[in-house]
Amino acid sequence: xxxxxxxxxxxxxxxxxxxxxxxxxxxxxxxxxxxxxxxxxxxxxxxxxxxxxxxxxxxxxxxxxxxxxxxxxxxxxxxxxxxxxxxxxxxxxxxxxxxxxxxxxxxxxxxxxxxxxxxxxxxxxxxxxxxxxxxxxxxxxxxxxxxxxxxxxxxxxxxxxxxxxxxxxxxxxxxxxxxxxxxxxxxxxxxxxxx
Amino acid sequence: xxxxxxxxxxxxxxxxxxxxxxxxxxxxxxxxxxxxxxxxxxxxxxxxxxxxxxxxxxxxxxxxxxxxxxxxxxxxxxxxxxxxxxxxxxxxxxxxxxxxxxxxxxxxxxxxxxxxxxxxxxxxxxxxxxxxxxxxxxxxxxxxxxxxxxxxxxxxxxxxxxxxxxxxxxxxxxxxxxxxxxxxxxxxxxxxxxx
DNA sequence: TTTTATTTGTAACGGTCACTAAAGAATCCT
DNA sequence: AGGATTCTTTAGTGACCGTTACAAATAAAA
Numbered sequence: 001x002x003x004x005x006x007x008x009x010x011x012x013x014x015x016x017x018x019x020x021x022x023x024x025x026x027x028x029x030x031x032x033x034x035x036x037x038x039x040x041x042x043x044x045x046x047x048x049x050x051x052x053x054x055x056x057x058x059x060x061x062x063x064x065x066x067x068x069x070x071x072x073x074x075x076x077x078x079x080x081x082x083x084x085x086x087x088x089x090x091x092x093x094x095x096x097x098x099x100x101x102x103x104x105x106x107x108x109x110x111x112x113x114x115x116x117x118x119x120x121x122x123x124x125x126x127x128x129x130x131x132x133x134x135x136x137x138x139x140x141x142x143x144x145x146x147x148x149x150x151x152x153x154x155x156x157x158x159x160x161x162x163x164x165x166x167x168x169x170x171x172x173x174x175x176x177x178x179x180x181x182x183x184x185x186x187x188x189x190x191x192x193x194x195x
Numbered sequence: 196x197x198x199x200x201x202x203x204x205x206x207x208x209x210x211x212x213x214x215x216x217x218x219x220x221x222x223x224x225x226x227x228x229x230x231x232x233x234x235x236x237x238x239x240x241x242x243x244x245x246x247x248x249x250x251x252x253x254x255x256x257x258x259x260x261x262x263x264x265x266x267x268x269x270x271x272x273x274x275x276x277x278x279x280x281x282x283x284x285x286x287x288x289x290x291x292x293x294x295x296x297x298x299x300x301x302x303x304x305x306x307x308x309x310x311x312x313x314x315x316x317x318x319x320x321x322x323x324x325x326x327x328x329x330x331x332x333x334x335x336x337x338x339x340x341x342x343x344x345x346x347x348x349x350x351x352x353x354x355x356x357x358x359x360x361x362x363x364x365x366x367x368x369x370x371x372x373x374x375x376x377x378x379x380x381x382x383x384x385x386x387x388x389x390x
Numbered sequence: 391t392t393t394t395a396t397t398t399g400t401a402a403c404g405g406t407c408a409c410t411a412a413a414g415a416a417t418c419c420t
Numbered sequence: 421a422g423g424a425t426t427c428t429t430t431a432g433t434g435a436c437c438g439t440t441a442c443a444a445a446t447a448a449a450a
Contacts, residue, residue: 006447006448008395009394009396010445010447011397012397012398032313033313034314034315036436036438038437049398049441052440053398113362114312117313117362117365118228119229153376156363157376160376160380161356162359163358163363164356164357164359165359167312167355167362168355171324173351177348180348181352181355184348185356185384188383188384202418202425202426203425203426204427205426206416207426207428231407232407232409233407241428242429247408248426252409
């Protein structure tokens with residue numbers, strides 16, 4: 001029994017995944033609201049109706065771009081989440097954040113933590129907020145596994161620090177200086193016998 | 196010799212300082228770009244030309260509002276900057292930040308650290324950036340006075356942490372949880388013999 | 391070949407953006 | 421009173437926002 005994958009109408013004139021990648025780059029660099037439809041259509045090289053036919057709305061395109069972002073981020077944080085003790089986890093987590101937030105040829109900072117800051121579209125705000133909440137749960141789980149005394153509070157500490165690193169990256173702090181900050185904070189935290 | 200303070204033409208129909216206060220509230224709550232002229236004129240109760248006659252432009256009104264913000268913030272951080280030892284300074288600094296970033300009847304987070312995030316107006320960006328640079332120098336001075344071993348790096352650590360706290364406030368983290376985060380971070384840092 | 395389905399380009403929608411030209415209104419100075 | 425100065429109101433600027441109606445174009449299915 002053969003299956004034909006060919007669709008009926010006129011074929012799409014652009015690559016959907018590649019469009020998401022371009023959108024990701026723009027959203028990452030300038031944030032959700034500052035990235036207008038005209039920027040997107042110009043960069044992707046396609047008319048607005050084509051974008052809307054493919055993705056539905058600006059917010060839905062943002063959601064796809066964010067999914068791609070998460071996929072690209074995973075390898076950065078894989079080492080951290082396979083750490084077998086608390087000090088290593090904290091240190092690798094912050095180090096990974098710095099590396100991820102200061103890459104060349106991409107936006108600075110974190111799209112999830114800063115991409116919708118000061119945005120007013122509730123749809124876009126919800127997308128990043130849910131991912132932050134999900135990441136919070138992942139942090140609590142991992143910290144619990146590693147025997148942290150107050151995993152909930154430590155997760156807040158980690159997320160707040162990452163938010164600070166993302167903001168610092170957006171403010172232009174160099175990768176080297178951010179690395180120092182991450183190291184000092186990580187060593188401080190896991191050197192403290194209270195954690 | 197008498198001096199007349201009265202101006203010549205038609206008197207202004209609104210209070211300029213009060214207008215700055217209203218603008219501060221709006222910019223603080225929604226950020227620079229999301230705060231449109233229509234919001235401002237409606238809230239202040241004045242026509243757009245009156246605002247432009249009084250302040251020149253949206254960016255210049257923002258600058259005035261930011262000045263007011265700094266004046267309002269100073270008392271929050273006064274205790275910290277009169278601390279006489281490093282642990283007290285760090286602890287009071289982070290505590291003051293949390294209190295300032297989670298006030299009722301005002302925006303959450305810090306106007307300087309987050310008010311122009313993802314904004315594209317270079318004039319507005321420069322205003323907050325210069326204040327951040329100035330604050331960095333203040334931090335370095337104070338940390339040097341208190342005998343910090345690496346005052347430059349510690350200033351980056353402090354500023355990054357405050358940026359994280361501001362972002363966390365904007366993300367909706369409660370004052371209590373933020374207080375815990377600030378306490379853990381402060382105690383971690385000044386409990387570390389490396390600092 | 392005709393029908394059906396999908397994407398395309400053109401052109402526009404109503405709305406908001408920051409900003410301002412022009413004229414009337416309110417005050418002081420002469 | 422008359423002129424000078426400053427502010428307010430009305431109304432509008434062009435540019436951009438996200439989004440879409442419409443019809444031509446392109447493909448597979450009938």
